[in-house]
Amino acid sequence: MCRTPAGAVGLVLTLALIALAIMADALAPVDPFASVAPPLSPPSRAHAFGTDDLGRDVLAGVIHGARTSVLVVASVTLLAAIIGIAVGAVAGYRPGAIDDALMRATDFVLVVPRFFLAVVVIALFGAGLDRLILVLGLTSWPAIARVVRAQTLSLVRREFVDAARALGAKDMRILVRYVLPGALPAALVVISINAAGVILLEAGLSFIGLGDPQRISWGYLANNAQRFLRVAWWVALFPGAAIALAVLGLNLLGDGLNDLLDPRATRST
Amino acid sequence: MAPRYLLWRLAQIVPAVAGILLIAFVAVHMAPGDPVLALAGEHGDAAYYAFIRTKFGLDRPLPEQLVVYVGRVATGDLGQSFVHGRPVAVVIAERLPATLLLIGTALALSTTVGLALGVLAARRAGRPTDLAVRTAALLAHAMPSFWLAQMAAIALALGTGWFPVQGLTDARRALTGWRFALDVTHHLVLPALVLAAGELALTTRLTRTGMLDALATDYARTARAKGLPERGVVRHALRNALLPLVTVVGSRAGLVVTGAVLVETVFAWPGLGQLLLSSIQTRDVPTLLGLFLLTSMTVIVANLVTDIAYAWLDPRIRYE
Numbered sequence: 001m002c003r004t005p006a007g008a009v010g011l012v013l014t015l016a017l018i019a020l021a022i023m024a025d026a027l028a029p030v031d032p033f034a035s036v037a038p039p040l041s042p043p044s045r046a047h048a049f050g051t052d053d054l055g056r057d058v059l060a061g062v063i064h065g066a067r068t069s070v071l072v073v074a075s076v077t078l079l080a081a082i083i084g085i086a087v088g089a090v091a092g093y094r095p096g097a098i099d100d101a102l103m104r105a106t107d108f109v110l111v112v113p114r115f116f117l118a119v120v121v122i123a124l125f126g127a128g129l130d131r132l133i134l135v136l137g138l139t140s141w142p143a144i145a146r147v148v149r150a151q152t153l154s155l156v157r158r159e160f161v162d163a164a165r166a167l168g169a170k171d172m173r174i175l176v177r178y179v180l181p182g183a184l185p186a187a188l189v190v191i192s193i194n195a196a197g198v199i200l201l202e203a204g205l206s207f208i209g210l211g212d213p214q215r216i217s218w219g220y221l222a223n224n225a226q227r228f229l230r231v232a233w234w235v236a237l238f239p240g241a242a243i244a245l246a247v248l249g250l251n252l253l254g255d256g257l258n259d260l261l262d263p264r265a266t267r268s269t
Numbered sequence: 270m271a272p273r274y275l276l277w278r279l280a281q282i283v284p285a286v287a288g289i290l291l292i293a294f295v296a297v298h299m300a301p302g303d304p305v306l307a308l309a310g311e312h313g314d315a316a317y318y319a320f321i322r323t324k325f326g327l328d329r330p331l332p333e334q335l336v337v338y339v340g341r342v343a344t345g346d347l348g349q350s351f352v353h354g355r356p357v358a359v360v361i362a363e364r365l366p367a368t369l370l371l372i373g374t375a376l377a378l379s380t381t382v383g384l385a386l387g388v389l390a391a392r393r394a395g396r397p398t399d400l401a402v403r404t405a406a407l408l409a410h411a412m413p414s415f416w417l418a419q420m421a422a423i424a425l426a427l428g429t430g431w432f433p434v435q436g437l438t439d440a441r442r443a444l445t446g447w448r449f450a451l452d453v454t455h456h457l458v459l460p461a462l463v464l465a466a467g468e469l470a471l472t473t474r475l476t477r478t479g480m481l482d483a484l485a486t487d488y489a490r491t492a493r494a495k496g497l498p499e500r501g502v503v504r505h506a507l508r509n510a511l512l513p514l515v516t517v518v519g520s521r522a523g524l525v526v527t528g529a530v531l532v533e534t535v536f537a538w539p540g541l542g543q544l545l546l547s548s549i550q551t552r553d554v555p556t557l558l559g560l561f562l563l564t565s566m567t568v569i570v571a572n573l574v575t576d577i578a579y580a581w582l583d584p585r586i587r588y589e
Contacts, residue, residue, distance in 0.1 A: 104284070107285075108284065108285055108288050110520070111285050111288075111289070111523075111565065111568050111569055111572065112289065112292065112565065112568075113523035113526070113527065113561065113564040113565055113568055114523070115523070115527040115530075116523075116526075116527070116557075116560055116561040116564045116565070117292065117296075117561060119545065119549065119557055119560070119561070120293070120296055120554070120557050120558055120561045121296060123548075123549060123552055123554055123557050124296055124297065124299075124300035124554060125300055125301065126301075196411070200413055201527075203413050203415075204413065204414075204415065204527065204531050207413075207415050207531060207534075208530075208531070208534060208545065208546055208549060209546075209549060209550070210549065222413075222415060222416060222419065225419065226419065226534075226535065229419060229422055229423050229427060229434075230427050233423050236416070236419045236420070236423065237420070239416075240412070240413055240415070240416025240417075240419065240420070241416070243412075243413045243416060244408070244411045244412045244413065244416065245411075247410075247411040247412075247413070248407065248408065248411035251407070251410065251411060252407070
């Protein structure tokens with residue numbers, strides 16, 4: 001990973017994001033909901049990112065926003081990875097009707113506009129992280145499935161798979177023990193780039209007011225900043241910058257993993 | 270291009286459209302509470318509810334409701350917006366031109382500039398220009414569109430006063446003719462640039478990679494060996510470099526509309542974004558469903574166009 005500078009930066013940014021999320025309570029200077037200073041105070045020594053219209057510390061909000069982002073992204077990614085890997089592996093392992101059906105389903109899910117589907121679901125079912133995670137998780141797996149399928153297709157023709165089968169290994173064992181470990185690195189590239197997309201989706205949804213009102217999120221902070229663009233640039237600057245850094249980190253991580261898998265491509269991409 | 274491929278590809282639209290309609294239908298019926306409330310709002314009277322119930326066939330068995338629903342949508346009837354008191358299709362159609370103007374301008378910008386930057390970076394591969402273009406593309410790709418919009422509004426509209434902060438036209442002046450067009454263009458600059466930035470990043474990256482691959486091919490080397498100046502080699506290579514670019518157009522359609530909607534909310538651009546925002550605030554489910562269906566259809570059609578364009582550009586592509 002550290003062989004390419006881009007990958008190293010991506011790894012550091014991603015780890016920093018996760019650390020922020022886990023240790024938000026310890027790292028945030030104050031409670032993100034507490035009014036601690038005059039409204040809309042510019043950045044100062046006491047409040048490095050300034051305060052918002054209710055006198056809440058923006059830095060604390062950004063740190064706690066990381067927690068919401070990571071919670072959503074991790075859950076969505078886990079769900080999408082499980083579905084994507086299962087669908088891709090089975091499709092690649094069972095050519096013919098099963099593969100056809102699974103790939104048709106994959107193509108279909110790829111067509112569904114995730115943002116607008118999430119809007120409809122939240123409008124119908126009310127705001128909440130659980131349904132947001134479910135909607136995004138159930139619609140974010142096609143790219144993963146495609147990569148895992150392609151990898152599986154090439155791996156099942158390899159000698160070590162024949163050897164395992166000759167030794168009497170069952171399909172399930174061959175897939176899990178021999179095929180998936182080989183398919184996983186390529187899947188990780190797509191998974192991390194996918195995760196970057198989910199951060200943007202979650203931020204966009206909270207930005208239009210569809211986030212969980214009980215939680216601070218980057219999109220919520222950016223939405224709140226919208227009314228004070230004229231007077232308080234800091235309320236808008238920092239939450240959005242946090243989103244950009246998180247997305248950049250995951251994208252670079254994906255690029256870095258890609259270079260690691262295919263060192264030849266480093267020079268050309 | 271084989272007509273069979275065309276037919277086969279056209280036929281694939283049917284299950285996709287059916288699936289989208291099924292999702293919309295299931296979502297409405299799985300939601301807590303009476304679907305009539307979701308479709309008619311919470312402030313109607315008993316007679317209105319009864320009217321909606323009959324109109325949407327909500328008093329019939331579920332499978333029959335599905336048929337009624339599909340029939341209605343197929344004929345362009347997306348239901349009644351209870352906030353606007355008019356058909357959803359009409360409300361959406363009113364807002365569509367502003368959004369199309371924004372998206373069209375942004376895509377024209379991102380495609381032309383992205384191609385130029387991609388070719389430039391590929392020709393200077395590994396040099397400072399290349400590094401600068403790649404870094405800029407990476408950053409632009411990571412920025413949320415609404416944040417870039419806010420930053421642009423703060424710096425270039427509120428700060429310097431170069432551009433108007435919001436809207437499509439200056440409401441204080443009733444302009445006509447070319448002055449009106451100029452005013453709209455002035456208002457269009459920031460939202461279009463912001464929306465273009467994200468797409469520009471992707472176009473640049475793909476063009477650069479495609480160009481590098483194409484410039485390394487045998488035919489490029491032959492062209493150089495025959496003494497063709499580099500400009501000519503680039504022109505030959507560009508056509509092949511465009512192929513990967515064409516494939517992503519379809520898959521980006523949904524994201525472009527999403528980006529447009531978010532940018533519109535920052536600049537109060539009177540398009541679908543404003544409609545989405547007001548529909549969320551008033552829980553206008555029929556309108557939100559209409560926007561979901563419209564975007565889905567856009568993605569389906571964009572994918573269709575992409576595949577056909579690809580098959581036309583690259584004769585090696587055949588149906589399965």
